[in-house]
Amino acid sequence: MDSLGVIGYGEMGSMLVRGFLSSGALRVDDVMVSSGSQKSLDACAAAWPGIGIAPTNTDLARRCRTIIIAVRPQEVMGVLLEIAPVVVEGDAHIVSLAAGVSLADLETAFTGQITRVIPTITSSVGQGTTLICHGRRVGADAARRVERLFSSIGDLMLVEEDDLPVATLLSSCGPGLLAAIIEELAGAAVRAGGLPPDRALSLATGMVTATAAYIRETGEAPPDLIQHVATGGGITGAGVQQLRERLPVVLDAAFAAMLERHDAVGE
Ligand SMILES: NC(=O)c1ccc[n+]([C@@H]2O[C@H](COP(=O)([O-])OP(=O)(O)OC[C@H]3O[C@@H](n4cnc5c(N)ncnc54)[C@H](OP(=O)(O)O)[C@@H]3O)[C@@H](O)[C@H]2O)c1
Incomplete structure (x- = not known):
């Protein structure tokens, strides 16, 4: 009954299982998995010998206290309605990863402890921030258990549900945005001077990683870093000026498009 389901x-489901097991937060016999297809279950059993494989979602729900629902947003209400009658209410703690499906919606199907968690793909390398928003019925022990679990794969931030959409865009969709920006930086370098694409991509990726590490470790604000780099002949300044003129428009449009999609996805 103490297993994580x-x-x-x-x-996401496979990333979390890998993260919890390889960080040592859980052992294989603490974890049980169910999925939509036998193929996924076979892959899970092969990757993690000894892990619990449940033939159905209800079988898993009967046997686990903390249950992470890692299906697509459109499928989460169906799964919740399926398992709600068999979970041990009062003790069970449901964790939904679904972007755009509110606690109020989830609570129409399950009246016990529910938390929304938004992980990020970068947790697979132990980096990035998992967002956590507990429902009002979540007890202190259950909250602590889930927070401890997710802190084994990266940083945590507790957020109010109203802040969750924009925080999700930044921390969970953000790696996709930044990957696109890295690609464009490398592309611009290739177009500007004939650097081979693989070398440009390697330089761009290393530079972005190093810049984030620099800001994090020194605590410097981005404008201070810009000042350190933009000395002398004004080369960096010329580029920064171009970005400051155009980037806010581009990023505002990207956020508006993502927010619109985010709000539609759970409907
Ligand atoms: N990807 C991200 O970076 C990210 C970040 C934050 C939050 N999320 C959230 O995480 C959730 C999962 O996203 P994902 O990217 O992992 O999606 P995904 O790769 O499409 O995985 C969804 C899984 O759900 C399984 N499934 C579908 N219907 C099911 C059912 N009735 N019972 C049991 N399992 C069922 C599928 O099983 P089979 O493959 O076995 O058929 C599949 O393995 C979403 O709600 C998403 O909003 C994702």
Whole structure:
């Protein structure tokens, strides 16, 4: 009954299982998985010998206290309605990863302890911030258990539900945005001077990683870092000026488009 259950062994479900097990936060016999297809379950059993494989979602829900639902947003209400009658209410703690599906919606199907968690793909390398928003019925022990679990794969930030959409765009969709920016930086370098694409991509990736580490370790604000770099002949300044003129428009449009999609996805 103390096992962690993970429903849905896709991108996120498999990443979380790997993270919790390789960080040592859980052992294989603490974890049970169910999924939509036998293929995913076979892959899970092969990757983690000894892990619990549940034939159905309800079988898993009967046997686990903390249950992470890692299915797509459109499928989360169906899974919750399926398992709600068999979970041990009062003790069970449901964790939904679904972007855009509110606590109020989830609570129409399950009236016990529910938390929304938004992980990030970068947790697979122990980096990035998992967002956590507990429902009002979540007890202190259950909250602590889930926070401890997710802190084994990166940083945590507790957020109010109203702040969750924009925080999700930044921390969870953000790696996708930054990957696109890295690609464009490398592309601009290739177009500007004939650097081979693989070398440009390697330089761009290393530079972005190092810049984030520099800001984090020194605590310097981005404008201070810009000042350190933009000395002398004004080369960096010329580039920064171009970005400051155009980037806010581009990023505002990206956020507006993502917010619109985010709000539609759970409907
Ligand atoms: N990807 C991200 O970076 C990210 C970040 C934060 C939050 N999230 C959230 O995480 C959730 C999962 O996203 P994902 O990217 O992991 O999606 P995904 O790769 O498509 O995985 C979804 C999984 O759900 C399983 N599934 C579907 N219907 C099911 C059912 N009725 N019962 C049991 N399992 C079922 C599928 O099983 P089979 O493959 O076995 O058929 C699949 O493995 C979403 O709600 C998303 O909003 C994702």
